[in-house]
Amino acid sequence: MLLTIKSKTMKNLTYLFSAFLILLLSGCETVVDLELEQSEPRLSVEAIVTDQQDLNYVKLAMSGPYGKNTETLPVRDAQVNLTDNTGEKITFTHQENGLYKPASTFKGIANRLYTLTIIANGQTYTASSLLPEVPQVDTVGYRYVETKTDPFSRKDGYYLSLAFQDAPEVNNYYKIDLIRNGKLLQKDASDILVTDDRLFNGAHVMDEVNTTFSQGDEVTLNLLSLTKEACEYYRAISALQGQGGLFGRNPANLPTNISNGAVGFFSASAVSGKTVQIK
Amino acid sequence: MKKILFLLVCLLPLQLLAQQKFTVSGNVKDLKNGEDLIGVSVGVAGGKAGTVSNVYGFYSLTLPAGNYTLQYTYIGYQTVSRQITLDRNLVLNMELENDTKMLNEVVVSSQKEDAHIRQNKMSTEVLPMATIKTLPAFMGEVDVLKTLQMLPGVQSGGEGTSGFYVRGGSVDQNLILLDEAPVYNASHLLGFFSVFNADAIKDVEIYKGGIPAEYGGRLASLVDIRMKEGNNKTFGASGGVGTIASRLTLEGPLKKDKGSFIVSGRRTYADLFLKLSPDENLNQSALYFYDLNTKLNYKFGEKDRVFVSGYFGQDVFKFKETLAMDWGNATATARWNHLFTDKVFSNFTAIYSNFNYKIGSPGTANAFSLKSNIEDVSLKADLAYFPNNENSIKFGASTIYHTFKPGLIKPESERSSIREMKLDNKYALENAVYLSNEQEINNRLKLTYGLRYSFFQNMGGKVQELSEDRQQVISVTEYERTEIYKTQGGLEPRLAATFMLNEKSSVKASYNKTRQYLHLASNATSASPFDVYIPSGKYLKPQIADQAALGYFRNFLNNQLEASAEAYYKTMQNQIDFRDNADLALNNNIEAEVLSGTGKAYGFELMVKKHAGKLTGWASYTFSRTERTIDGINEGKAYRVRQDKPHSATLVVSYKISERMTFGLNQVYASGNVVTMPSGAYRHGDIILPIYTERNGYRLKDYHRLDLSLTLDNRQKPGSKYASSWNFSLFNAYARKNVFSIAMEQPEDGTGIQTKEISILGSAFPAVTYNFKF
Structure with a gap:
């Protein structure tokens, strides 16, 4: 949760709040096919x-x-x-x-x-x-969470936690990659977990990751260091969640560091991680 | 500028001695409850001279010695005539009685019959509460700001957004004053309701242009909301029980005819129903707001009167232990009216205003709270001098001390990994002096010319020196709290003219320059209560607007039907927007995210209004366009903004079916909102990413909605003071699913994107309210 506070909490709060209002007001969503202009392939x-x-x-x-x-x-x-x-x-x-x-x-x-x-x-x-440095991940653990007793009402399932020491006096940018049974999770924008250390600079960070796993999963949790620019890129991907909602921000092209009109990003990271078997 | 004011004040006594004329002055009030009457026309029979009572009900009329018949005219009230012999200065306070004949009819305008064409005012509209209360309202909650959005030139941001747009301006360009105190966030429940409790409000005036010199600080509009003074004759109570909220108002004299009080409260109780819900997510949640208005006034002798008014309101949202948010405004105003002479009316005001919000996650492992607020303390002196019947001079000065506390985040449990973090507080002074004169050149031509000089001073606190591209902080300077490190400001001319073409029609023109020193940092498609205001400063210039407007005004059917056509053109400088992917949350260096450029808005507004008879209301059509040109957005090309709605039309009708039954109707039509849609796609892993080529290039479907209401007055028992009524309303009567925005989601299969039109209101909303008074 902590890792997402900076980039997502504010948005999630309002998103949740508006979802709540829409529920109360019986607002609705209708799937439509839109005719959109198409730009030159890049x-x-x-x-x-x-x-x-x-x-x-x-x-x-x-x-x-x-x-x-x-x-x-x-x-x-x-x-x-x-x-x-x-x-x-x-x-x-x-x-x-x-x-x-x-x-x-x-x-x-x-x-x-x-x-x-x-x-x-x-x-x-x-x-x-x-290619920035990354701190060592001290521990990766997991626990079972039940919706009924969870203050966040999260889905039933196993949740991973991690701990690491953030370096003081420098701005650090992090990404967490989750690899389930050999496959990296990056199916949609909510799988992108990035943060800067603004809220925990120099702290020994302990946090839980908001993704569910099942018994028998082998999960690798990788902590990646990012440059500020790469963090912005990933944050922009993550912001695509709930796009167009009540408080969706003004849509904008994602940042790129590729020259000559290409889109996308080149990112260099140091990686530190641990693998756990959920039993 | 200050010298001129000083001279003017010094010269006053001399001028009085030199004249062989006398002055009749006084206050005009309602006979029944002692409320000040604003805009009462006071004139000499035969129409040789006349004036209008000001917002405190005060008037002053200077005439050569002689015998006169004075007439006090006010729509909805019985006209009163008084014979006077003017051989010395006279004080003549007047109490007008509600016209029983008129009582059953809805009064839309509270002005003199032909004020519409004659008054040197354009682009303004006064809405008395009596009108607003008969119109359909969402959930039956009578709402001043929502009714304003039915006027031409005022656009709604859509359901569930707190802002409104005036003549192409953005939401932060409206100055909303409640008894002269600025209200930073005028909405409850994210804009479904406004913070103004209808029971405590006397009237509302909006200026879309031609803003008088005594007001400033925002570019686009002034919404001037006046609270009731309270009944100074007898004690009374009124209130209502509605579908989502209840209200109670108490008022009465502090001392008969000398002073009065009013206290008015409101609370919603939708959250009480949530508790009954079987859904665990709902029944452990809270969602409500409340507000409290109070006002006292007392008259010390004939020359001094003191008003104290206050507002406090709060929204609360709680989602189990996970999330708690609350936000609200508090304002307080203390005013002292003093009559220096019967020609010099003064008002000294001290104002406090605070908007704050708090977000917390108390029950979680990394518990935290975030607080943010903006606070104003302000002093103001406003003087009006009526040297003769042709001129009425206004001058004054004001200063506001702003404190911005953009954010303080704190851990809320020992285990929490969150470190305390504080964004730098900012402090500033916003000062202004003004002088204006309303002059009647002759029977046909009236001019108002004024000049305002405003300046903004940043003082104290930490200031970051930024690199040229503003992306890097080079150094941080800390100033003493009283040290001024940046001053920006300038002149703001305000001009207006009215030329009577004949007894039935006039042409009006106005020009005004306005400056705005505060900016709302929001890059969301709609404003939310969690946006922060940022002051002008080292890296942020004040916004400036120039607006010219021209109008034709004509009355028909013996002044019962008022028609107007106005065209305006507005240019704006230093308009802000945010760079792509701007990071505004908890950012101490927010200036780095700001881009600025120019803006343009133009359009015309047509309106026909009927304010007497069984059928009252108005019909309007607005054509309006607006765009911004900002380097770094839309490749530097001009782009449409959300408030660009070429066509909109409204129909507002109140029809008195019988003695006890009134029918109300709103019909709204507007072009759809513009949104930005992608024109291409690429991937990161399986995630589909958009490519945009044009900002706000896609227009959603048109917006339209019909609301209906029926008000039934219950039979009043003879001799009983208790009166009551039922109000039934149906909002969005034909259940139109107006599209608010388009959501884009990536389904599991990963082949593409699903687009969905989002509607906030998905059905018709009936509501019942019971109102009482005794």
Whole structure:
């Protein structure tokens, strides 16, 4: 909950409040098909570099129409290179459906500046990011919560908790990734958990993550360090929840650090995590 | 400027000596309850000279020595004539009696019959409570602000939004005054109801333009709400039991004819029904508001009168132990009316106003509370000088001390990982002086010319020095509490003219410049009570607007039908909006998120109003457009804002079916809201992300709604003071599902996005209210 206070609580409060009003006033929602204008397709980039071996990838596609069928065509024939400020260079090669992975064993190193270069459709796109440090996750635990007795009336299920020491005197930005039985949860905007340390700078943070798991799940909880810009990007994704509601904010394009008119983001993170088996 | 005022004050006695004329002055009140009557026309029979009583019921008329017949005329009241011999200065207080003949008819205008065309006022509208009370209201709760939104040029933000828009201005550009105290958030339950309890209110006046020089601080409009003084003849009680709220008002004399009091309270009880709900989420929740109005006034001799009034209101929302929110306003006004001479009326005012909110999560592991408030303490002196019948001069000065406490967040349990965090408090002085004169050039031409000079001074507290792009804090300077580090301000000319074309019609024109020093930080599509106000300062310039308006006014059917056509053009500078993905919550460096640019609004308003007879009400049509051009938004191109509604029309009818039965009707039509819709999509993982190319490029379906009401007066027993009535209302009678916004959701299968039209009111809302008085 804590991790979401800054970015989401205010919004959730009003969202909850308006949902409550709508319930009282028998307001309603009608599914409609809208005819929306369609803009020119653009290159979209989802690029993650970490200090772990298996978590580095670049995904390339062309943007598509917004609506009932959003088809984003993969870009399969791009040249993708990553360099750092010490001169090290690594090439990413195409695997399948626009997914590129390092051609050889690669691990990012904290405090280095990484630059991604993509050549696709005859255009060159670049993006840079620092790879910030991350504190060690001390513990990851879980407990069973029942709706009836929970002050938040959350769904029945197992909830994960984590503890770590936030570094004082610097601004830190964090993301939490949850990997359930080998699959990263990022199905919709509510799966994006990011925060800055404004409310707990220097504290030993203990918090519970608002995602349910079942008995038998093997869950990895990863704490990722982010740059301020990457945090803004993820926060903007997270803000897509409840979009268009009573207090939805003015819609805006998500931030991007990719040059030349592309959309998406290149983010470098250090990762610290633990895996638990829910019994 | 100050020198001029000083000179003017010094010259007053000299001028009095030099004249061979005498002055008749006094107060005009209601005979039955002693309420001051505003806008009573006081004139010499034959129409040679005349004046109008001010907001305290005071009038002053200077005439050459001689015999006169004075006439006191006020719609809905019996005209009174008095023979006077003016051989010395006279004090003539007058009490007017409700016209029993008229009593059964709804009075829409409380002015002299032809004031509509004759008065040098345009873009304004007065709504007496008697009118407002017969109209249909949501859940039967009579609402001043909702009725204002039925006037041309005033747009509603839609159901469930607290703001309203005047002539293309934004929600924070309306100055709402309750007995001269500014009310920062005028809504309860997120805008479904306003904070103004109809039982405590005397009347409401809105200025959409032609704002007089004595008012300032907001760009678009002034909503001047006056509380009742209370009956100074006899004790009385009135109240009502409604579908969602009950009201009780007590009033009476402090000393007969000398002073009176009124106390009025209201509380909703929808939350009591929630407790009965089987749904656990509902029955452990609370949702209610209450408010309390009180006012005292006392007359010390003929020359001095003191008023003290106060308002306190609070909204409370609780969702189990998870969430508690409350917010509310408190205002207090102390006023002293003093008559220096029978030609110089003065009013000295001290005002306190506070808006605060608190959000907490008390029962959770990381318990916290967040508090925010804005507080004003203000002093004001307003003087009116009536040198002769052709001129009436107003001048004065005011200062407001603003304290902004944007946020303090605290842990609320020992285990909580939340650290205490405080956003920097801000302090500022908002000052103004003004001088204006209303002059009757001749029988046909009236001019009002005024000048206001306002300036805003930031003082004390911590100030952040920002880098050129404002994204980095370079250093922090801490100033002493009384140290002024930034002053911004300027002149605000206010002009108005009325030219009588003939006895039935006139042409009016006005121009005014207004400056606004406070800005509402909200980048949501609709304002919420949790938005914060930010002051102008080092990185934020005051907003400025210039508005010119031209109108044609004509009366028909012996002044019973008033028609008007007005066109306006407004330009705005330093309009603010927020950069894409702005982070406004708990941000100590909010200036970094602000973008500013220009705005433009234009349109015309047509209105026909009938204010006497069995059938009263009005019909109006408004054409209005408004846009903003701000670097960094919509690629720097002009874009429409939410209040851009090209067409809107209203029909408001009150029909007296019989002695005891009144029927009311509102019909509203308006172009749909504009929203921003995506024009492309890409993905992060499975999450579909939008691409936008045009801000507010998509217009929702048209808005329309019909409300009906029926008021039944119960038979009054002979000799009994007890009177009562039933009010039945049906809001949104044909259950139109007006679209408020479009929600975008990603269904499980991940192939695309589902768009849904959201309507806040999904059905018709009947309500019953029982009102009583004794």
